[in-house]
Amino acid sequence: MRATPRLVAIAICLIVLAIVPPVATAMGEPYYLRLFERIMIFAIAAISLDLILGYGGMVSFGHAAYLGIGGYAVAIFSYYGVGSGWVHFPVTIVGSALIALFIGAISLRTSGMYFIMITLAFTQMLYFLGVSLEEYGGDDGINTDRSGFAKLIDLYDPWTLYYFTFGWLLLCLLISWRLVNSRFGMVIRGAFSNETRMQAIGFPTYRYKLAAFAIAGAMCGVAGALLANITEFVTPEYMHWFRSGEIMVMVLLGGMGTLFGPLLGAAVFLLLEEVLKEVTQHWQIIFGPLFVILVLFARRGLWGLIPDREDRDG
Amino acid sequence: MAEPILAVSGLVKRFGGVVATDNVHFDVTRGEIHAVIGPNGAGKTTFVAQIAGQLRPDAGRIVFAGEDVTRLSGPQRSQRGLARSFQITSVFRDLSALANVALAIQAHAGHSFRLWRRADRDAALVEPARAVLADVGLAARAHVKSGNLAHGEQRQLEIAMALATRPKLLLLDEPTAGMGAEDSERMTAFLATLKSRYAMLLIEHDMNAVFALADRITVLVYGRAIATGTPEAIRGNDAVRAAYLGDDMPDRVA
Numbered sequence: 001m002r003a004t005p006r007l008v009a010i011a012i013c014l015i016v017l018a019i020v021p022p023v024a025t026a027m028g029e030p031y032y033l034r035l036f037e038r039i040m041i042f043a044i045a046a047i048s049l050d051l052i053l054g055y056g057g058m059v060s061f062g063h064a065a066y067l068g069i070g071g072y073a074v075a076i077f078s079y080y081g082v083g084s085g086w087v088h089f090p091v092t093i094v095g096s097a098l099i100a101l102f103i104g105a106i107s108l109r110t111s112g113m114y115f116i117m118i119t120l121a122f123t124q125m126l127y128f129l130g131v132s133l134e135e136y137g138g139d140d141g142i143n144t145d146r147s148g149f150a151k152l153i154d155l156y157d158p159w160t161l162y163y164f165t166f167g168w169l170l171l172c173l174l175i176s177w178r179l180v181n182s183r184f185g186m187v188i189r190g191a192f193s194n195e196t197r198m199q200a201i202g203f204p205t206y207r208y209k210l211a212a213f214a215i216a217g218a219m220c221g222v223a224g225a226l227l228a229n230i231t232e233f234v235t236p237e238y239m240h241w242f243r244s245g246e247i248m249v250m251v252l253l254g255g256m257g258t259l260f261g262p263l264l265g266a267a268v269f270l271l272l273e274e275v276l277k278e279v280t281q282h283w284q285i286i287f288g289p290l291f292v293i294l295v296l297f298a299r300r301g302l303w304g305l306i307p308d309r310e311d312r313d314g
Numbered sequence: 315m316a317e318p319i320l321a322v323s324g325l326v327k328r329f330g331g332v333v334a335t336d337n338v339h340f341d342v343t344r345g346e347i348h349a350v351i352g353p354n355g356a357g358k359t360t361f362v363a364q365i366a367g368q369l370r371p372d373a374g375r376i377v378f379a380g381e382d383v384t385r386l387s388g389p390q391r392s393q394r395g396l397a398r399s400f401q402i403t404s405v406f407r408d409l410s411a412l413a414n415v416a417l418a419i420q421a422h423a424g425h426s427f428r429l430w431r432r433a434d435r436d437a438a439l440v441e442p443a444r445a446v447l448a449d450v451g452l453a454a455r456a457h458v459k460s461g462n463l464a465h466g467e468q469r470q471l472e473i474a475m476a477l478a479t480r481p482k483l484l485l486l487d488e489p490t491a492g493m494g495a496e497d498s499e500r501m502t503a504f505l506a507t508l509k510s511r512y513a514m515l516l517i518e519h520d521m522n523a524v525f526a527l528a529d530r531i532t533v534l535v536y537g538r539a540i541a542t543g544t545p546e547a548i549r550g551n552d553a554v555r556a557a558y559l560g561d562d563m564p565d566r567v568a
Binding site: 178179181182183184185186187190193194196197198199200201202203204205208211 | 366368387388389390392393397398400404405406407408409413416417418420421422426427428429430431432433434436439475476478479
């Protein structure tokens with residue numbers, strides 16, 4: 001492998017993420033841990049959305065639903081005294097996948113605007129379900145304990161929590177990388193590029209798109225469970241359509257249909273939010289135009305601006 | 315004669331008040347090239363779409379390789395050996411020529427719920443894909459992005475993707491569409507080399523190609539099959555002459 005600018009960028013990103021805890025501790029700014037945890041969690045959400053949006057052309061405007069499912073899986077099990085992460089994470093993954101299967105099975109029968117609206121509608125239903133569940137805090141949300149992994153992993157230790165999140169990010173990147181280059185990934189990308197052709201050469205594309213939709217849901221569910229762990233608090237806001245929009249902006253910002261773009265997008269989005277909030281409370285006034293300019297001039301987002309020696313996807 | 319590979323009976327398709335396919339009976343025997351010709355708007359594309367499974371007919375039956383496929387989807391028909399090429403070039407433009415063909419091989423190599431191994435290094439896909447590309451004369455262009463291929467090459471790639479599915483019947487929708495005379499002749503010569511290996515349903519505007527290749531010709535006018543017969547018989551058919559209003563078609567072709 002030659003050191004193309006993109007490989008260098010990947011290396012820098014991962015090294016920076018890896019050294020945040022010692023650096024933040026040395027600087028006496030533990031807050032940075034929390035900030036970068038959020039970046040990594042939203043990166044996972046954006047990576048999962050990019051699987052279906054960027055590679056599969058499925059414009060899901062309801063991806064925040066799975067953040068909520070993961071979050072509530074942690075909170076509700078903790079509420080009933082089941083604090084084990086060995087329960088929380090498998091339940092999150094299976095639960096998110098099943099709900100994504102259900103939502104996908106219906107919405108993938110449509111396309112274009114209808115698909116966007118149906119995915120949005122399902123997520124709004126889940127949002128209002130969350131609001132109406134008084135037992136679990138309703139509108140106000142619910143406090144939760146962090147997932148326990150016996151003596152193996154102690155998420156109340158800040159560094160452990162950080163590297164636990166980092167580990168999930170690496171795993172999601174690995175899965176995503178293998179997936180998009182596998183036979184399965186070729187079907188998903190082919191169906192985006194030219195679905196009529198895919199069907200004519202014999203692919204029943206629906207089932208593959210549905211499977212991708214479920215995998216993306218499960219992955220985003222993990223992001224939700226992680227978010228519940230760092231904030232120790234879950235509210236229906238996890239599933240607000242505004243959230244779905246933010247995740248989508250991260251994907252577009254970083255670069256649709258690229259592996260590292262969503263990570264870059266999540267980082268730039270949350271860091272800019274952090275910086276611009278210092279300037280004005282209405283930080284979107286500045287962010288909005290920047291985003292528009294980027295989308296207009298860089299079709300593949302920030303990732304697309306980094307030159308690649310070969311004309312290939314990262 | 316053996317039973318036909320494709321037998322269409324009483325096929326009807328209406329769009330509102332327009333009858334695009336009007337009670338068409340049609341068959342292709344094994345090893346035969348059966349061409350469908352007709353003026354613009356005769357319903358050729360609608361006819362192909364119904365056979366390939368992109369459109370549901372309102373009435374009639376389509377039997378392929380002894381099986382009633384009328385209610386089967388496009389992918390299911392492809393799995394049974396019915397391959398099509400498109401009038402308007404339909405390839406995966408951002409993939410290399412090789413990857414395009416490999417994808418067609420993959421479609422017929424079992425299910426694709428294989429999530430981990432790289433597809434582009436999978437010899438089970440790439441090797442047969444190379445062989446097919448060599449077969450259509452695109453071996454040297456294997457790694458060129460298909461969107462960057464010349465028009466004629468893209469048309470060849472269309473055929474290559476159909477061949478890669480190891481079909482029993484090739485459904486070729488104007489393989490020479492948009493080609494200059496020279497490319498068109500090359501394509502005709504290439505299709506002639508495939509003649510012994512595949513049954514073909516050929517939709518074509520280029521009469522030179524049709525008369526050079528076809529064993530039988532069916533003439534479609536306003537959705538109806540007004541005549542079927544050998545090239546000689548079609549050339550001498552009065553109804554066909556009338557439909558074409560004397561222009562272009564029958565006599566000019568030697």
